[in-house]
Amino acid sequence: MDPRSEVLLRQAELFQGSVLLAGLPADDLLGRLPDAHGWCWHAGDQAALDARFAERSHFGVNAPERGFDSAVVFLPKSKDLTDYILNALASRLAGRELYLVGEKRSGIEGAAKQLNPFGKPRKLDSARHCQLWQVTVANAPEAKSLESLAQEYELPLAEGPLKVISLPGVFSHGRLDRGSALLLEHLDKLPSGHLLDFGCGAGVLGAAVKRRYPHNQVTLLDVDAFAAASSRLTLAANGLDAEVMTGDGIDAAPMGLSAILSNPPFHVGVHTDYFATENLLRKAARHLKNGGELRLVANSFLKYQPLIEEHLGVCAIKAEGQGFRIYRAKRG
């Protein structure tokens, strides 16, 4: 059981009604709170929840339409995303209870201040290195549209400017990552056919290759519903047509690919992100056709080359700069 769920269950009598659990972990909590429903934006967690608790969790970037009497927000990593989720729920909870739970190391103490606009927050519990906060919504806000929180920037590419639209919580919100910038400079001579942008975020790589190689089929894949929604906005803003999908890891990707491009997930201490990247390197060959290529950017200190050589084939360093490397390997 996730420690945040354990903290909720210490006060289980508060959560017996129709409570909405936003950003919930894929653990047993729905089993312990029979009238609760989930709202999830992580495709892997949603698949796990669906398998165990069919129809009890809603997936997407908007709160479920079904009514709820109170809501618990599991503190997201990003402050902007927390604001969006709290606003969306508080707008529907006038006079009712909104809770925020999170780990101390994730900054729950400071994040609790984000409840101030709605009423007087109070700390209900502190245990398992987590805190649980509650506010009775005295000032229910107007719901903000997600699009109104989007940030836009423009990249001067050789083929013409590319607009990038990112939503709260999406990697490198509102600016281009340095690693992605290096990969954008090294998208030449890709095999033509079906290209995949793995871990697409706001869709900058996928949109750039579709712009550069318009006759190729391009698929963008991310585990996060806000990233997929951003990628759709980026493609639409540039009049580009490509498939965007949510799914957890390379297993969710199509087969018969000509190239996989990625600035793969990497966060110190977050085990699932290492797993997603290592799994990509191990299984890329299954998803590439003969002669297909894996091209990725990674921090120079990450030792991906041996893993790529073990599972795919000879791996060259195509470029290096500012602490990043571009790796390139072909399926023989």
Ligand SMILES: C[S@@+](CC[C@H](N)C(=O)[O-])C[C@H]1O[C@@H](n2cnc3c(N)ncnc32)[C@H](O)[C@@H]1O
């Ligand atoms: C380093 S970011 C790169 C984003 C984007 N390609 C760019 O260059 O700005 C990695 C992305 O991988 C996504 N990701 C993390 N785990 C994943 C998984 N298991 N399956 C698919 N995507 C994942 C994250 O949501 C994030 O958008």
